Amino acid sequence: MAVQREAALTYVRSHREAFLDTLKTFLRFPSISTSEQHRADMEATARWLADYLRSLGMARVNIYPTDGHPVVYGELTTDRAGAPTVLVYGHYDVQPPDPLDLWASPPFEPTVREDRLYARGAADMKGQIIGVLAAVEALLRTGDLPVNLKFMFEGEEEIGSPHLAGFIARHKEMLQCDVSLNADAGIMGEDAPSITYALRGLAYFELHVQGPAQDLHSGVYGGVVHNAAQALAELIATMHDAEGHITVDGFYDQVRPLDEEERAALRRLPMDEAFYLEHTGAPALWGEPEYTPVERVGARPTLEINGIIGGFTDPGVKTVIPSHASAKISCRLVPDQDPETIYQCLRRHLETHAPPTIRWELKYIVGAKPAIIDRKSRWVRALSQAMESIWGKEPFYKREGGTVPVVAQVKDILGVDSVMAGFILPDADLHAPNENLHLPTWYRGIETYVHYLCNLA
Numbered sequence: 121m122a123v124q125r126e127a128a129l130t131y132v133r134s135h136r137e138a139f140l141d142t143l144k145t146f147l148r149f150p151s152i153s154t155s156e157q158h159r160a161d162m163e164a165t166a167r168w169l170a171d172y173l174r175s176l177g178m179a180r181v182n183i184y185p186t187d188g189h190p191v192v193y194g195e196l197t198t199d200r201a202g203a204p205t206v207l208v209y210g211h212y213d214v215q216p217p218d219p220l221d222l223w224a225s226p227p228f229e230p231t232v233r234e235d236r237l238y239a240r241g242a243a244d245m246k247g248q249i250i251g252v253l254a255a256v257e258a259l260l261r262t263g264d265l266p267v268n269l270k271f272m273f274e275g276e277e278e279i280g281s282p283h284l285a286g287f288i289a290r291h292k293e294m295l296q297c298d299v300s301l302n303a304d305a306g307i308m309g310e311d312a313p314s315i316t317y318a319l320r321g322l323a324y325f326e327l328h329v330q331g332p333a334q335d336l337h338s339g340v341y342g343g344v345v346h347n348a349a350q351a352l353a354e355l356i357a358t359m360h361d362a363e364g365h366i367t368v369d370g371f372y373d374q375v376r377p378l379d380e381e382e383r384a385a386l387r388r389l390p391m392d393e394a395f396y397l398e399h400t401g402a403p404a405l406w407g408e409p410e411y412t413p414v415e416r417v418g419a420r421p422t423l424e425i426n427g428i429i430g431g432f433t434d435p436g437v438k439t440v441i442p443s444h445a446s447a448k449i450s451c452r453l454v455p456d457q458d459p460e461t462i463y464q465c466l467r468r469h470l471e472t473h474a475p476p477t478i479r480w481e482l483k484y485i486v487g488a489k490p491a492i493i494d495r496k497s498r499w500v501r502a503l504s505q506a507m508e509s510i511w512g513k514e515p516f517y518k519r520e521g522g523t524v525p526v527v528a529q530v531k532d533i534l535g536v537d538s539v540m541a542g543f544i545l546p547d548a549d550l551h552a553p554n555e556n557l558h559l560p561t562w563y564r565g566i567e568t569y570v571h572y573l574c575n576l577a
């Protein structure tokens with residue numbers, strides 16, 4: 121393995137230009153999943169990707185139609201006995217490029233300036249897909265693969281993956297694996313390799329409050345009916361205490377406690393109070409005082425009011441008692457919370473706290489489970505060692521505050537964990553104008569994938 125590892129790394133170093141050319145070709149497809157007018161472009165992108173997988177010698181390459189955009193699949197098997205099977209996940213769709221006038225070069229004409237490649241999708245995530253495939257090519261051209269590989273590239277990540285769970289469930293047999301490698305991920309900085317081992321889930325609600333049957337004159341009726349906007353504000357106020365703890369009964373019941381060792385690992389992260397003050401512009405931080413800011417955004421759940429609607433909001437004056445008010449409420453969930461359970465907790469909370477002067481309705485809009493992988497599992501250790509080989513230092517371990525639904529879907533349906541292994545930098549301007557890929561980090565990433573796959577053998 122050691123000999124092949126070196127040969128594959130040499131192959132990567134001598135083929136950088138070719139990999140970059142392949143990536144540029146991939147980036148010229150405007151694969152904007154949300155836009156109906158790009159449907160043909162989506163199909164052309166899927167065809168190009170499938171052809172590329174075939175050119176690498178993959179078996180069972182297929183473009184699977186869904187009720188939305190197709191999934192591209194392919195696989196490679198090794199002769200090594202007992203080798204694990206890794207399912208590589210990626211998405212070939214991108215966000216719309218608007219506003220176009222803020223791009224320094226056109227979003228679908230990939231352009232290198234200094235050491236960055238600018239294009240929509242360069243980082244998120246066509247660059248990551250070609251990065252993994254470059255490492256695979258290097259291993260294939262210098263010997264046998266260290267592991268079995270399956271590739272599943274969807275075209276709907278940027279619109280919430282509405283058909284992916286169905287696809288995975290229909291092709292459970294084909295997708296069977298020991299672990300999933302999710303390349304739609306990043307590191308903390310070009311000199312700060314990091315591994316995300318936990319993601320928060322999500323539960324999204326709308327709370328509707330109805331007071332009187334219609335809006336009323338506040339002079340004629342003020343003082344005899346409960347104002348819907350006020351009642352909503354009062355209900356919202358029952359959901360936290362003054363220190364920021366969530367006061368919904370049962371909300372924390374499934375939260376996995378942090379042990380001292382994990383807290384120590386999280387303390388290594390260079391994100392203290394000053395960091396969050398600077399990045400938020402808030403006059404002071406807020407939240408559960410017994411947890412650090414890093415713990416609060418990664419390892420603790422939240423309940424946020426995302427918006428409040430109600431009453432008269434136009435310029436000027438109108439003395440009205442609104443009959444209706446509503447709030448959009450989202451909860452970020454941590455292992456082992458479950459969105460459905462949280463919905464029941466919030467419903468019971470409202471049953472207890474809503475006054476008889478109003479009617480209310482709680483709508484469950486969407487949910488996604490949180491995810492966590494054991495930091496000491498062989499899958500994470502192999503990545504950590506790969507990063508150490510390239511960066512010469514141990515990576516940071518972090519919990520991500522955001523939500524990646526596919527990770528929970530893969531866990532639920534296939535029963536396997538996902539290793540988040542991508543090399544997007546924080547200043548890549550994802551979803552924004554001038555999205556870019558830092559090429560030195562990309563090349564390091566490709567070599568890290570070579571090490572990673574060898575370490576898994």
Ligand SMILES: [Zn+2]
Pocket residue numbers: 211244245277304
């Ligand atoms: Zn992405």
